[in-house]
Amino acid sequence: MTDMTRNWAPESAADYAALPGPGGRRSKLPALDAKRWTLKVALSQRPWSFVASIAMAAAFVRNGLTPVVVGHAVDEAIATPSWQRLGFWILVLAGLYLVAVGVNWIARFMLVRSQQLVSHDLRTMVTDRIQDPRGFAGRERTPGGLLLVASADTQRVGEIVMMTVMPVAEAASITYGAIMMYTINPWLSLAVLVGGPMLVIVALRVGRPLQRRSVVRQQALAQTAATAADVVQGLRILKGLGAILTVRGRYEEESGVAYARTVEANAAEARLNGATDATGAIFVSALGIAAGVLAFHGLVTIGQLITVVGLTQFLITPMTMLGKNLASRWASAEASGLRIREVLGAGFEHTSEVDAERTSRFIDALPTGLTVVRGVDHELVARLEALPRTRVIVAPHAADLFDGSVADNVYPDLAVAEQALRVACCDDIPAGSQQRVGEGGRMLSGGQRQRVALARAVAFDPEVLVLQDPTTAVDSVTEQNIADRLSRQRADKITLVFSEAPAWHAVATNHVSVADLLALTAGFDGEIAG
Known part of the structure; x- marks a missing residue:
């Protein structure tokens, strides 16, 4: 990681x-x-x-x-x-x-x-x-x-x-x-x-023929392996669509080329x-x-x-x-x-980050504490993602976990990781911070995966933390506990939460609409390409 x-x-x-x-x-x-x-x-x-x-x-x-x-x-x-x-x-x-x-x-x-x-x-x-x-x-x-x-x-x-x-x-x-x-x-x-x-x-x-053919072999093997990895990653979706036979035929064709x-x-x-x-x-x-x-x-x-x-x-x-x-x-x-x-050498999809002056103006305009954003807008999220990562972290709704311990997936410092796990209410994980998560977090439940990902964002402790529906996979009691702990943990920092859940609205110190944030970030449109 x-x-x-x-x-x-x-x-x-x-x-x-x-x-x-x-x-x-x-x-x-x-x-x-x-x-x-x-x-x-x-x-x-x-x-x-x-x-x-x-x-x-x-x-x-x-x-x-x-x-x-x-x-x-x-x-x-x-x-x-x-x-x-x-x-x-x-x-x-x-x-x-x-x-x-x-x-x-x-x-x-x-x-x-x-x-x-x-x-x-x-x-x-x-x-x-x-x-x-x-x-x-x-x-x-x-x-x-x-x-x-x-x-x-x-x-x-x-x-x-x-x-x-x-x-x-x-x-x-x-x-x-x-x-x-x-x-x-x-x-x-x-x-x-x-x-x-x-x-x-x-x-x-x-x-000389080996030099040419080894390059072609590498390309064919790479394409076959890449297809296999992509199929495994999207296996559930493919099953749901009934596209297994189609994908199998494509993989068989590419594998045959690689074999030849x-x-x-x-x-x-x-x-x-x-x-x-x-x-x-x-x-x-x-x-x-x-x-x-x-x-x-x-x-x-x-x-x-x-x-x-x-x-x-x-x-x-x-x-x-x-x-x-x-x-x-x-x-x-x-x-x-x-x-x-x-x-x-590939170019960046987001060609540049918003300049420091405009970033500071935007952050200064936000209230301290936990702010719930009413509604959700993909354009707004894209604008927030264009802000410098050293100051603003936009935690996605679904985050990937990597094989290793829970602590490894949260933060390099164990003490910081365990504090963030407490804030995210990860107390029900059997072995705690040392529990192995498996590739993609497969050894954890959906709610545990979501909370570990939330703990990762909390542990980074950015100046501005943006959360997108961070507790959709947990029960209402746990959701309320997370909202309480997070609001206390980040009382002196800026936290924006996109959520309609009552628990977040109950602990919020501020509320803001998508339209208000779009107005604050209006000058950031040109910074995002594609």
Whole structure:
């Protein structure tokens, strides 16, 4: 849930990148209009991602040292038996193993940390943008589609940090392999230096269809998942309308398209894997045969031959994976990044908030205490919603709750949350503030959901609180108690209640008509678009 203590609202979509994260940590993500945005996102977690790159490179090189050590052990302790040299090389292998454990842990920790920080920052930016009361101007976006952007797309872009870590380790491995080969035979070293880039080129060329089809697959899967989420959200309404079969047919059609696109993308990926693996196998086989010929003619020792064979097996993974990652991961991250930026860069439905001077004049004209508004008017509510959220909160008649405890849905500070729950008469909730509500508040009754939502608005304690029929789902006794407690809680602040219930009229210190408020907000019409 968004921290309600944060001062809304960014003036433009680009301002979301500057919002502080947990503990006041600032996002390192680039501006939405930055050139090479995906690359800058991948590099945004430096220097920690660079630490991961260095540690991962050390881990890869450590793996490549094993055949070198074994080759030396064969020449020095097996070909000419020596228990002393054999023990020495065993200790060297043990030391390399310990080094491998340490650098692998550092590399994996820093990589996962960097990936999760990028994903978290993107998720925070997207969810803040989705929850902005000003909405999306001129764009039709379903809840399911937005959910996919906030979850799958942000995760996929976060994983792109791997492209600043693994390629460095893979390039370091190839360079190390070439150096080791040079100590044995310069021609073997040249073969490694030529073969590595060739395998990358093969992967990039074969991977072009995968780049295109993976983007199409993502779009189809996203559309299918979005439709499923939208159907689940509106399931009761669809049942009531008798439209289940129609929606089922639509979902089946979209799912079939997603299935076909997935098969096409997987086929392209299989061709990429087959081509790179086959090319890599041919390369290392040729390298091994060449080393065998050199050993046959006495140009390399048996230990060196073992080293070459081991190095070729070690090199096949970084040589093939470098091209695969470039061919498959980058295009997917680019597509997800584009969707994220489209959401973050979408214009506001309410183009601007009412200026401070007019807001102050309007608030100064309202009486302190609880004021009941006679009647209801959607235009008036829209005008009130255009007021700055830092001063005026318009609590909707039906508010969404999120999976977690009641307190989590009300306010970050537990003491403040529990006081607001008392004002909203939530005493009948079995486990109190620690009761889990379930997604959408499904584990609470309708009256409990409405009162928890009311407590959330009360806890924020705005200068002006506007409530729309806040007690329609509770009994008359509870309604009267809520009205009494709320009027006392906000006796020194301004509270507007749109309600015809007698309980609210009984405790109200003031009454005002819709026409009076429309007159007070007459100058706000131009601030609302669409």
